[in-house]
Amino acid sequence: MGAGGFHFSAAVALLFLNSIAAAAAAAVNVTGSLQGCNIFRGKWVYDASYPLYNYATCPFIDDEFNCLKFKRPDQAYLKYRWQPFSCNLPRFNGVAFLQRFKGKKIMFVGDSLSFNMWQSLGCMIHSWVPSSRTSFTRRDGLSEIAFLDYDFRLLLYRTPYLVDMEKQQNVGTVLKLDSIRSGDSWLGMDMLIFNTWHWWTHTKASQSQPWDYIEEGGKLYKDMNRLVAFYKGLTTWARWVNRNVDPSKTKVFFQGISPTHYLGREWNEPSKSCKGESQPYFGLKYPAGTPMAGVVVEKVLSRIKKPVYLLDVTLLSQYRKDGHPTSYSIHNGLDCSHWCLPGLPDTWNLLLYTALFSG
Numbered sequence: 001m002g003a004g005g006f007h008f009s010a011a012v013a014l015l016f017l018n019s020i021a022a023a024a025a026a027a028v029n030v031t032g033s034l035q036g037c038n039i040f041r042g043k044w045v046y047d048a049s050y051p052l053y054n055y056a057t058c059p060f061i062d063d064e065f066n067c068l069k070f071k072r073p074d075q076a077y078l079k080y081r082w083q084p085f086s087c088n089l090p091r092f093n094g095v096a097f098l099q100r101f102k103g104k105k106i107m108f109v110g111d112s113l114s115f116n117m118w119q120s121l122g123c124m125i126h127s128w129v130p131s132s133r134t135s136f137t138r139r140d141g142l143s144e145i146a147f148l149d150y151d152f153r154l155l156l157y158r159t160p161y162l163v164d165m166e167k168q169q170n171v172g173t174v175l176k177l178d179s180i181r182s183g184d185s186w187l188g189m190d191m192l193i194f195n196t197w198h199w200w201t202h203t204k205a206s207q208s209q210p211w212d213y214i215e216e217g218g219k220l221y222k223d224m225n226r227l228v229a230f231y232k233g234l235t236t237w238a239r240w241v242n243r244n245v246d247p248s249k250t251k252v253f254f255q256g257i258s259p260t261h262y263l264g265r266e267w268n269e270p271s272k273s274c275k276g277e278s279q280p281y282f283g284l285k286y287p288a289g290t291p292m293a294g295v296v297v298e299k300v301l302s303r304i305k306k307p308v309y310l311l312d313v314t315l316l317s318q319y320r321k322d323g324h325p326t327s328y329s330i331h332n333g334l335d336c337s338h339w340c341l342p343g344l345p346d347t348w349n350l351l352l353y354t355a356l357f358s359g
Helices: 010-025 094-100 112-126 181-186 226-244 292-303 314-318 344-358
Strands: 042-046 080-084 105-110 134-137 142-147 152-158 164-168 172-176 191-194 213-216 219-221 251-254
Touching (some): 080 344, 094 112, 112 142, 112 152, 152 181
Parallel strands (some): 172 213
Antiparallel strands (some): 213 219
């Protein structure tokens, strides 16, 4: 651990996180329902009509997620449909979606899991209007899929922490837990879909941590308990929503925590990662339980003043140990973090569609 230590001692951090868990257990239910049905509780069932689009005809899929292009041999993972226990989900209709959002702008804001979901939605819509004029712009910061005949723009703003990260002279790169200046780019949208978590776990030891210091209240810290930092950063985001979102003009969603599958013991297979997994986990109670990051999200959303819909995709995604690219992508190494397209993010977008069209 570098100079400065944790902002919280381990004991204080544990008490803090336990209090979050206890409060979240009694928190307001921020997920919506479909006629009293919890659409996020159910099971995966085989459906021969899936997937919802053809990877070869979607012009938007990145090579990071294009598992079939990179010759993934098994294809059963494409055929699973999410079935809630108490209701049926509507079938996605891309024309109805475009008509609903004609002349409007939807923005995904977050890390590569937002990128994953953004491309999925673009492919799902495109499969319904394959001859429609489109434009596709990829940039490091802001990317766009536009359906020109409908004047509809689907945007992606890449920001791994939601809060700001900036270079400071003589200091290095600083993660600012109480600052969201980049939020100006999110204004004027008809819908915002936020996501963050995966980068909060990146460490100096793994050489994947992009910042040198954490800043809060004008003070610099070499490190901090990451769940505590996540809670603080997400609370700053909640303040931004409260100050800047007009619910009559902008719908706000939080994408929920997307799980990884690097540790087989999490689904009772001690020696395995996601590599070679070809079927979902079919038990109802996922052995690893709810990730603490999900508890933090629920706690923050229970306190937010403006309406935010939680796409509570964590448990249904935990079941999908079979849905990752593993080695079938442009990247070297094992990817048990992102998701193949077509694949699981299509279900996330179907749940988003259900929330929009059943309300």
